Amino acid sequence: MKHLLSTQDLSRTNAIRILDTAEEMAAVGDREVKKLPALRGRTVVNLFFEDSTRTRISFEAAAKRLSADVINFAAKGSSVSKGESLKDTAQTLSAMGADAVVIRHWASGAPHRLAATDWIDAAVINAGDGTHEHPTQALLDAFTMRRHWAKLAGTESEGADLKGMRVAIAGDVLHSRVARSNVWLLQTLGADVTLVAPPTLLPIGVEKWPCEVSYNLDETLAQGVDAVMMLRVQGERMNASYFPSTREYSRRWGFDDNRLKALDRFGLKDTIIMHPGPMNRGLEISAAAADSPRSTVLAQVRNGVSVRMAALYLLLSGDTREAAAAPVLASAGAAHSTKESN
Amino acid sequence: MPGNTGTYLIRGASILGGAPADLLIRDGVIAETGTGLSADGATVIDAAALVALPGMVDVHTHLREPGREDAETVETGTRAAALGGYTAVHAMANSTPVADTAGVVEQVYSLGRAAGWVDVRPVGAVTVGLAGEQLAELGAMADSRARVRMFSDDGICVHDPVLMRRALEYVKAFDGVVAQHAQEPRLTAGAQMNEGEVSAVLGLTGWPAVAEESIIARDVLLAQHVGSRLHVCHVSTAGSVEIIRWAKQRGINVTAEVTPHHLLLTDDLVRSYDPVFKVNPPLRTDADVQALRAGLADGTIDVVGTDHAPHPSEHKECEWAQAAMGMTGLETALSVVQHTMIETGMMTWADFARVTSTAAARIGRLEDQGRPLEAGEPANVILVDPAARWTVDPYRMATMGRNSPFKGRELPGKVVATFFKGHPTVLDGGLNTPFPYAAAPAGAA
Amino acid sequence: MTFVTSAPVPARTVLNQADIDRALTRIAHEILEANKGSQDLVLLGIPRRGYPLAVRLAEKIAAADSTVDAAAIVGQLDVTMFRDDLSRQGTRPPYPTRLPRTGIDNKVVVLIDDVLYSGRTIRAALDALVDLGRPRIVRLAVLIDRGHRELPIRADHVGKNLPTSSAEKVRVRLEETDTPPGGTPVNEVVIEGGL
Numbered sequence: 001m002k003h004l005l006s007t008q009d010l011s012r013t014n015a016i017r018i019l020d021t022a023e024e025m026a027a028v029g030d031r032e033v034k035k036l037p038a039l040r041g042r043t044v045v046n047l048f049f050e051d052s053t054r055t056r057i058s059f060e061a062a063a064k065r066l067s068a069d070v071i072n073f074a075a076k077g078s079s080v081s082k083g084e085s086l087k088d089t090a091q092t093l094s095a096m097g098a099d100a101v102v103i104r105h106w107a108s109g110a111p112h113r114l115a116a117t118d119w120i121d122a123a124v125i126n127a128g129d130g131t132h133e134h135p136t137q138a139l140l141d142a143f144t145m146r147r148h149w150a151k152l153a154g155t156e157s158e159g160a161d162l163k164g165m166r167v168a169i170a171g172d173v174l175h176s177r178v179a180r181s182n183v184w185l186l187q188t189l190g191a192d193v194t195l196v197a198p199p200t201l202l203p204i205g206v207e208k209w210p211c212e213v214s215y216n217l218d219e220t221l222a223q224g225v226d227a228v229m230m231l232r233v234q235g236e237r238m239n240a241s242y243f244p245s246t247r248e249y250s251r252r253w254g255f256d257d258n259r260l261k262a263l264d265r266f267g268l269k270d271t272i273i274m275h276p277g278p279m280n281r282g283l284e285i286s287a288a289a290a291d292s293p294r295s296t297v298l299a300q301v302r303n304g305v306s307v308r309m310a311a312l313y314l315l316l317s318g319d320t321r322e323a324a325a326a327p328v329l330a331s332a333g334a335a336h337s338t339k340e341s342n
Numbered sequence: 343m344p345g346n347t348g349t350y351l352i353r354g355a356s357i358l359g360g361a362p363a364d365l366l367i368r369d370g371v372i373a374e375t376g377t378g379l380s381a382d383g384a385t386v387i388d389a390a391a392l393v394a395l396p397g398m399v400d401v402h403t404h405l406r407e408p409g410r411e412d413a414e415t416v417e418t419g420t421r422a423a424a425l426g427g428y429t430a431v432h433a434m435a436n437s438t439p440v441a442d443t444a445g446v447v448e449q450v451y452s453l454g455r456a457a458g459w460v461d462v463r464p465v466g467a468v469t470v471g472l473a474g475e476q477l478a479e480l481g482a483m484a485d486s487r488a489r490v491r492m493f494s495d496d497g498i499c500v501h502d503p504v505l506m507r508r509a510l511e512y513v514k515a516f517d518g519v520v521a522q523h524a525q526e527p528r529l530t531a532g533a534q535m536n537e538g539e540v541s542a543v544l545g546l547t548g549w550p551a552v553a554e555e556s557i558i559a560r561d562v563l564l565a566q567h568v569g570s571r572l573h574v575c576h577v578s579t580a581g582s583v584e585i586i587r588w589a590k591q592r593g594i595n596v597t598a599e600v601t602p603h604h605l606l607l608t609d610d611l612v613r614s615y616d617p618v619f620k621v622n623p624p625l626r627t628d629a630d631v632q633a634l635r636a637g638l639a640d641g642t643i644d645v646v647g648t649d650h651a652p653h654p655s656e657h658k659e660c661e662w663a664q665a666a667m668g669m670t671g672l673e674t675a676l677s678v679v680q681h682t683m684i685e686t687g688m689m690t691w692a693d694f695a696r697v698t699s700t701a702a703a704r705i706g707r708l709e710d711q712g713r714p715l716e717a718g719e720p721a722n723v724i725l726v727d728p729a730a731r732w733t734v735d736p737y738r739m740a741t742m743g744r745n746s747p748f749k750g751r752e753l754p755g756k757v758v759a760t761f762f763k764g765h766p767t768v769l770d771g772g773l774n775t776p777f778p779y780a781a782a783p784a785g786a787a
Numbered sequence: 788m789t790f791v792t793s794a795p796v797p798a799r800t801v802l803n804q805a806d807i808d809r810a811l812t813r814i815a816h817e818i819l820e821a822n823k824g825s826q827d828l829v830l831l832g833i834p835r836r837g838y839p840l841a842v843r844l845a846e847k848i849a850a851a852d853s854t855v856d857a858a859a860i861v862g863q864l865d866v867t868m869f870r871d872d873l874s875r876q877g878t879r880p881p882y883p884t885r886l887p888r889t890g891i892d893n894k895v896v897v898l899i900d901d902v903l904y905s906g907r908t909i910r911a912a913l914d915a916l917v918d919l920g921r922p923r924i925v926r927l928a929v930l931i932d933r934g935h936r937e938l939p940i941r942a943d944h945v946g947k948n949l950p951t952s953s954a955e956k957v958r959v960r961l962e963e964t965d966t967p968p969g970g971t972p973v974n975e976v977v978i979e980g981g982l
Contacts, residue, residue, distance in 0.1 A: 008543070021880040024865070033918035038868040066868075087659050107661035108534075108545040109615030116614065117659075130663070132545030158883075177545060204550070205542030313868070314880075 003115045003124040004311050007135045007185035012161070015188055019143050020158045021310035022303070028065065029306065039068035042316050045098040046072045046127075047089065049105040054277060055127050058301070059102045059136075062308035068316070071098070086110060090119035098122045100316055108132035108177075123315040131175045137276055138181035140307040142189055144296050145227050147303075148272055163190035168220050170196040170253060171231030171284050172242075174203050178276045179231055183211050196220050198253060200242045217253055221262055229274040230255050230285045246283055256286045263294070272296050347721075347764040347778070349373075351381045355389035355725060357715055359691025365394060367721040370764035374717055389725050392758055395695050397429025397460075397722035399702035399711050401521070401599055402496070402575060402647030403672065405431070405462070407453060408446070409438025414652040414742050416450065419672070420459035422650070422741035424767040426672040427757040429722040430461035430703070430711045435472070436497045442467035442478035444486035451488035458776030459767050463706055466490040468509045468520060472498050477509060484516040491707040494521035496575055497622070499557060501527050506561060510570035519597075519705060521573040522561050524582070525623065529553035534663060536609040536624040544612060546662065549624045551579040558582050562589035562596050573705055574598040576649050578623040580633030587642040597705050599647035600634050602678035603669055603747055607631075611747070617658045617665030618745050621651070638697060639688040645702040648675045652743020670743040674734060676726065677753035684728075685754060691728075721764035730756035740773065798958075801949060802976035807930065810946030811840065814928050815847035817944045822895055825852045827923065829894040831864040833912055834882035836901040838863045839963035840930060844899060862886045864898070864919075869911035886919065896922040897944075901959040903929040906940035931976060933957050947976075955980050 001014055028036055044063040046056050056072065063070045075089055084092075086105075093101060100123040103111045108130030115124040128134040142162065149165050150157040167186055173179045173195050186193050193211035195202065206213055214220045221228070233249065243249045250256060255273060263271050273285070273294045281287045290297060352365040357375075366374040366384065400423065406414035416433070423431050433450050435441035441450060447464035454462020466483035470476045472495045483490040493513060500506045500522060509520050530553045535541050537548025558574055562585065565572035577583060577598045586598045603621065608628050611619040619625060637643040651668025658665050679698065683689040689697075703712025710720040733752050736744040760768035765777045802810065822828055825848060832841030841861050849857040867881040898912050909927060916922060928944035933951045951957060956979040962972030 017880055024881040024883060027883065028868075031919065035918070036868040037914065038870075085656065085660055086664075087656075105661065107663040109663075110661045112615040113661060116616070130545050131547075180543070180545060203542035204537050204548055205539040208539045209542070310880075 004135055005111050005115055005126045006133045007138050007181045012188050018139055018310050022143050022306040023158055025309040026306040035065050037067045038313055039066040039316055042068045042099040043097055044068045044070050044100045045093050047101050047103045048074050052104055058304045059308050061305050062312055066309055087119050090114055094120040102127045105129045128177055132177050133181045134177040135181050136308050137178050138185040140300055140304040141182055142185050143303045143307050144300050152270055161189040165191040166225045167191050167227045168194045168196055168225045169229045170217055172201045172233055173197045174201045176231050183209055194220050198243050225271055227272045233284050250283050254284050255289045257288050260289045349384040351384040351386045352389045353386055355392050355394035357394050358695050359393050367764050370721055372717055372719050372721050392725040392727055393691050395724050396699040396712055397724050398427045398698040400428055400431040400648050401645055401702045401705055402649045403431040403433055404651045405433045412654050416453035417457045418742050420457045422672040424459040424760050425740050427676045427724040428460050429762045430708055432463050432465050432492055432706055434496045435465045435467040440467050440471050442470050444482040447483050447488040447490050448486050455779055458779055464488045464490055466493045468493045468495045468500050480512055491518050492521050493518055496523045499523050499525040507564050510565055511568045514570050519571040519573045521575050523575050524554045524557035526553040526557050535612045536626045540609045551581050554579055555581040558585050562594050566594045572596045576601050576623055578604050578626050580630045583633045583637035583642055597644040599645045600638055600643045601649045602671055602675045604634055605682040606678050607747055615662045617662050618747050620665050620667050621669050622667040646679055646697050648672055652741050653745050655744055658745050670741050670746045673739050674748050677755045680755040681753055721761050723761040724757055725759040727756045727758050798977045798979045800975050800977050804974040807974050811843050812847055814944045815844050818897055825855045827895045828860050829887055829891055829896045830860055831862045831896055831898055833900045834865055835964050836959050836961050837899045839961050841899040859887055864912055864915055866911035866915050869914040891920040891922045893923045895924045897926045897928050899928050901930050902957050903932045903942050904935055906936045906938035909940050910938050
């Protein structure tokens with residue numbers, strides 16, 4: 001694994017490896033010294049072409065807990081004519097010796113461009129690109145679900161997957177990078193996913209996705225779910241005829257107080273309610289649902305740091321540079337592997 | 343008739359892929375055809391393994407000049423055209439300034455003559471500044487030295503139905519044709535790629551087939567209603583082929599074009615997010631590719647137009663959403679059509695001549711292009727080695743654009759020689775010299 | 788990453804099951820002797836094979852001193868994140884670090900590993916310990932010391948000193964970590980390669 005661009009090409013083995021590593025990273029957060037020296041001397045650049053304080057500080061905390069040097073680069077220019085091009089920015093960061101670039105971009109596929117071109121040699125982590133993917137968000141969601149699922153089963157999280165877990169993802173799937181990353185990852189981990197959305201907010205072609213599609217949130221809840229993930233409704237959708245009004249949206253597709261009560265009525269006592277944040281309280285999720293004991297919103301934020309530590313650690317500590325480093329380090333590597341490898 | 347262009351004896355070329363024959367080219371015309379022609383005083387070209395075809399005519403070329411000389415000039419673009427087997431190109435109107443006046447089309451026409459590699463026939467804009475609000479001076483352009491017959495806002499759809507109706511009606515006065523870029527603008531706001539399975543996964547705003555098909559459906563009905571001539575640029579979907587087939591069956595005077603890239607490439611390539619595959623209209627699905635091939639083979643689609651659209655590298659070396667739309671095509675068109683249509687058994691070389699030359703010249707009303715390879719006809723002739731195989735390298739092309747989507751592909755077929763008005767602009771697969779307008783008598787055009 | 792060598796490598800056994808057991812018994816007694824009893828003892832095994840060795844040693848200490856609860860003095864200390872040679876190693880998830888309930892502050896911590904070689908693992912272990920607490924004394928016990936130290940580190944208790952060339956590989960196989968699924972348990976130390 002050299003880059004983390006998408007969950008679609010993430011194998012089950014690698015996904016579980018990231019989640020398992022994140023468990024160990026989480027344990028560090030409970031220690032007196034919440035810092036590991038693993039990435040000492042490595043430089044991680046947070047390259048943000050789109051504002052997202054939450055994601056940036058999560059990655060920043062993750063990198064710092066691993067002792068990496070962190071450079072925050074906010075490049076908000078939205079056109080070639082106005083700002084520096086992605087290519088020039090990448091080459092600048094390369095010249096500054098970045099080992100990893102955490103990139104957030106409004107354009108789908110921008111992280112793929114960084115990874116595929118020779119503009120920069122660093123490991124690339126997709127921190128959300130346009131309406132494409134947000135792989136670390138999906139990993140932290142899966143991490144949160146896996147802890148819950150393992151606890152219900154009375155087993156350890158480590159090494160486990162999500163086999164048999166029923167997950168409903170509700171809201172603006174069309175524009176959601178979180179939904180896309182989750183669909184692929186949850187499918188890889190064995191969960192059964194149902195997308196719930198108004199037809200206007202589902203992409204043409206969704207029928208080819210490895211999940212069920214429903215237009216009716218109540219029916220989906222009644223059939224039984226173990227986790228409900230509510231997606232954020234972006235303000236700019238509200239005036240583009242994707243749905244008639246916010247009131248109608250929240251009545252049909254929002255997780256309101258009635259649906260919260262319905263979970264109890266259906267006997268779904270262990271169902272959790274998830275949201276990637278930031279929440280529109282009263283629109284896609286009611287305050288009571290967001291604050292209920294079922295809500296994992298804060299756990300998701302907490303787990304985000306662990307998952308991002310795991311991703312940075314696995315990308316930066318591993319075989320990413322081995323092609324170049326191998327000839328020089330062959331003997332040293334062999335010496336260490338005498339007792340480490342098996 | 344022009345003189346001073348030399349005498350060439352093409353010996354043993356397969357005429358339109360058929361029986362071998364000799365072609366004697368003298369003073370700009372095919373002087374004689376037959377076998378065992380005398381080589382007296384002529385430069386002899388052994389064409390035993392070559393196919394002789396009429397010079398190709400592109401109905402859809404972006405030469406970028408005036409205004410974007412960093413992307414392409416008439417000189418570089420027409421060199422590419424000659425190397426690709428073309429003897430005429432229609433230069434699209436979306437230059438800067440827009441070719442919406444007699445002055446601009448005459449300038450482009452003159453630049454073409456000054457370059458001398460191919461006939462450059464300017465396309466006039468339908469509306470002033472391509473703004474879709476007011477008709478450009480179509481008559482003035484038609485009457486100019488450039489003798490414009492094709493009008494197009496290509497790049498932008500003439501979406502106002504009233505304006506489209508008026509344009510179709512008006513060009514009847516001088517036997518013009520409106521070449522429509524069929525793209526419903528509201529259905530394609532912010533669109534980045536074909537809408538379907540791949541766009542759903544990639545999170546790129548979809549460009550639905552219906553945005554093209556609905557405009558074509560409207561326009562063929564308008565053309566029928568006003569009894570005018572409509573040309574549909576770069577048809578890209580199976581549904582569009584169906585609609586045009588239906589229109590032709592009803593006797594509507596519509597012609598259609600397909601690009602080489604839409605005959606070969608699909609939206610699956612967008613998974614790389616490499617903007618070299620970003621084009622308008624977008625690459626579609628394999629089902630569309632198959633329908634376009636079938637449509638071209640059965641005559642529903644009349645011509646192959648390259649939509650050659652060179653861009654400077656900085657417009658492609660960026661994020662997908664930032665990148666310009668377009669692909670180069672002049673130097674790969676013959677190979678791609680051979681690969682997709684001839685090597686699949688769907689077309690013969692005679693069909694090739696129809697879709698790349700004869701029909702294209704008829705749409706553009708170019709009297710001395712797309713003619714039969716017979717004695718007395720203008721000597722716009724190319725020689726093609728169909729057995730050649732080559733690997734596309736954009737850096738070895740004559741066009742300034744490096745944005746070839748075929749980069750790295752091995753393709754069949756190579757243009758060995760191009761005769762433009764009896765003068766070899768290309769010999770031995772490389773550029774020779776431009777047509778010597780200055781040396782030719784005044785009537786050479 | 789794990790590499791599986793397909794070609795057969797010449798190997799000779801230097802310790803068998805009984806040898807290992809004898810060596811551990813001796814080390815257990817040495818630890819008790821050096822500590823003048825079992826007071827404040829904590830045994831931390833370094834993954835993977837240091838941990839089962841620590842468990843075995845704790846059981847032997849408990850057998851010798853009935854006041855000791857073997858499970859209560861054993862822990863695991865992962866050093867992956869503290870290594871100075873991460874990029875030279877294949878990526879692997881870190882192992883859990885588990886300390887005895889008593890913690891390690893003011894304890895006598897004995898680090899347990901299978902093979903002592905360059906000393907870099909132990910250096911990393913000392914760093915890891917510092918972040919977890921402040922032991923009174925830290926000692927080191929290893930099953931094999933094969934020489935070739937790159938740092939000023941030595942073991943307090945050694946099962947067997949094994950002079951090796953750096954071309955050779957020392958393989959420790961323990962039934963807890965190296966029994967293939969459905970296979971027979973194995974406990975041995977072998978030397979592969981070299982001359």
